[in-house]
Amino acid sequence: MTDQEIISRFEELDAGRILGDLDTGEMDEWEELARDPRCQSDLALELTAAALEAEFQDTNKIELPPGLLEELEKGTADFVVEKPSKKVEETVGEIPLWRKILSDKDTAWAIAALFAILFVAQTFVSDPSTSTPGPPSTQVSPEEASKTLVAEAKDLIRAPFEGGGDYKGMSGEVVWSDERQEGYMSLTNLPVNDPKSKQYQLWIVDPTRDEKPVDGGVFDIGLAEGTTVIPIRNPLVIRDPKAFVITLEQPGGVVVSKQEIVVAAANS
Amino acid sequence: MRSWVFFVGIRDRQISNTGLNLPLFVSGAETDIGGRDLLALVAQGKESAMDRCIKEYAPLVWSIVRRYVQNTSSAEDVVQETFIDLWRSAKRYDSSIATHTTFVGLLARRRAIDHTRKESRRPRLEPMPEGDSLNLASEGPNALMKCEREVVRQALAKLPEETREIFILHFDQGMTHPEIVEWTGLPLGTVKTRLRRGLIELRNQLRPANSPSNPQTPNS
Numbered sequence: 001m002t003d004q005e006i007i008s009r010f011e012e013l014d015a016g017r018i019l020g021d022l023d024t025g026e027m028d029e030w031e032e033l034a035r036d037p038r039c040q041s042d043l044a045l046e047l048t049a050a051a052l053e054a055e056f057q058d059t060n061k062i063e064l065p066p067g068l069l070e071e072l073e074k075g076t077a078d079f080v081v082e083k084p085s086k087k088v089e090e091t092v093g094e095i096p097l098w099r100k101i102l103s104d105k106d107t108a109w110a111i112a113a114l115f116a117i118l119f120v121a122q123t124f125v126s127d128p129s130t131s132t133p134g135p136p137s138t139q140v141s142p143e144e145a146s147k148t149l150v151a152e153a154k155d156l157i158r159a160p161f162e163g164g165g166d167y168k169g170m171s172g173e174v175v176w177s178d179e180r181q182e183g184y185m186s187l188t189n190l191p192v193n194d195p196k197s198k199q200y201q202l203w204i205v206d207p208t209r210d211e212k213p214v215d216g217g218v219f220d221i222g223l224a225e226g227t228t229v230i231p232i233r234n235p236l237v238i239r240d241p242k243a244f245v246i247t248l249e250q251p252g253g254v255v256v257s258k259q260e261i262v263v264a265a266a267n268s
Numbered sequence: 269m270r271s272w273v274f275f276v277g278i279r280d281r282q283i284s285n286t287g288l289n290l291p292l293f294v295s296g297a298e299t300d301i302g303g304r305d306l307l308a309l310v311a312q313g314k315e316s317a318m319d320r321c322i323k324e325y326a327p328l329v330w331s332i333v334r335r336y337v338q339n340t341s342s343a344e345d346v347v348q349e350t351f352i353d354l355w356r357s358a359k360r361y362d363s364s365i366a367t368h369t370t371f372v373g374l375l376a377r378r379r380a381i382d383h384t385r386k387e388s389r390r391p392r393l394e395p396m397p398e399g400d401s402l403n404l405a406s407e408g409p410n411a412l413m414k415c416e417r418e419v420v421r422q423a424l425a426k427l428p429e430e431t432r433e434i435f436i437l438h439f440d441q442g443m444t445h446p447e448i449v450e451w452t453g454l455p456l457g458t459v460k461t462r463l464r465r466g467l468i469e470l471r472n473q474l475r476p477a478n479s480p481s482n483p484q485t486p487n488s
């Protein structure tokens with residue numbers, strides 16, 4: 001055989017190895033050729049098979065065995081260098097921590113206590129006159145911070161939310177400032193969600209960034225009536241938002257939404 | 269057969285389930301979270317990134333592994349091994365060569381196929397390389413263009429019909445080779461050859477056009 005024929009034969013056998021369909025005789029042949037310096041396995045073949053494999057998997061319908069996720073999380077122990085901190089939460093998404101907290105029945109009282117403390121604290125410290133540009137202090141309520149933004153931002157964008165489908169009864173608006181990289185959603189008549197089942201997630205469409213909407217954070221609606229103000233948590237700099245879209249996603253949110261349930265949208 | 273999931277960029281628009289006219293979100297593999305590469309954060313040992321990774325990719329890994337490993341308990345073990353591989357090899361991930369999904373899929377396939385080999389009592393064949401030996405960064409421009417869904421789908425569409433059919437039976441329907449033989453009436457050798465050469469052809473199509481290693485392998 002010529003060099004090219006040998007290389008081609010090895011390549012075909014290597015494809016079989018990657019596909020897992022070599023018979024005993026072919027295994028022997030592959031092993032022999034693999035020792036030949038002219039024959040090199042090509043990772044691109046394996047990547048191609050992996051891309052195909054992933055392409056055909058419909059992971060939305062997958063039900064994992066009970067306990068598998070917990071086992072996988074335990075398996076990270078030997079590799080963890082840094083436990084979640086506030087900074088990491090903001091970067092990677094603070095939802096997993098929330099999800100953990102919310103899923104723990106024993107700490108439900110602690111959450112209630114935390115909110116109570118925050119509520120009391122905000123009544124003493126929220127003074128719009130002391131607000132300065134930039135992200136609001138965590139001690140200022142979203143309602144107050146939103147009002148401040150509306151009053152002070154010179155480049156304010158305001159856009160009404162339009163509910164769709166089952167959410168036509170909702171109303172609200174989004175306010176946003178590119179300069180301050182700060183924004184809020186005021187939402188009314190949005191159904192209360194069970195955080196253990198579904199969570200709302202905001203997406204910011206900014207064509208100047210790239211083709212993917214920016215994750216604006218997940219949030220919950222806990223009040224059946226009245227207006228809830230939700231701060232927008234943009235992990236990336238937003239330059240020119242064209243739309244704000246709310247979807248309903250799995251707890252913790254998703255990295256890429258499939259828009260299976262689009263709750264509302266606001267076009268700026 | 270399951271219909272293809274069509275990739276539509278955000279510049280396209282659709283009437284969504286709610287009747288709102290919205291841009292479609294990219295349904296292909298993602299590469300970053302919060303502006304930072306998720307696997308880069310995993311490589312730094314950040315627990316929150318690992319948790320996110322598990323949540324995001326456990327269904328994919330489980331789905332792939334179950335195609336090869338029928339026993340549930342064994343499949344769970346293989347999934348755990350795959351994630352250990354992922355924690356070890358994340359530092360060698362190169363986002364310019366493969367998407368997260370492809371990378372994770374590769375690790376899952378390796379583990380699953382190795383398990384199958386061991387189960388079939390074929391110890392002579394060398395196992396596929398361990399995940400921690402994987403180094404995409406060293407592959408350079410020859411490896412592969414980024415396997416976004418649209419690109420993969422377009423490449424598949426270029427395969428001859430008879431080859432594409434076998435690919436769909438194998439990768440989409442999850443048929444084994446004997447099942448494909450029974451379904452199509454083709455000899456086993458033909459099925460294997462078409463799959464192997466089809467894979468090579470797809471690899472060639474997915475490779476960057478300017479790659480020095482871009483032979484045009486004929487498909488038969």
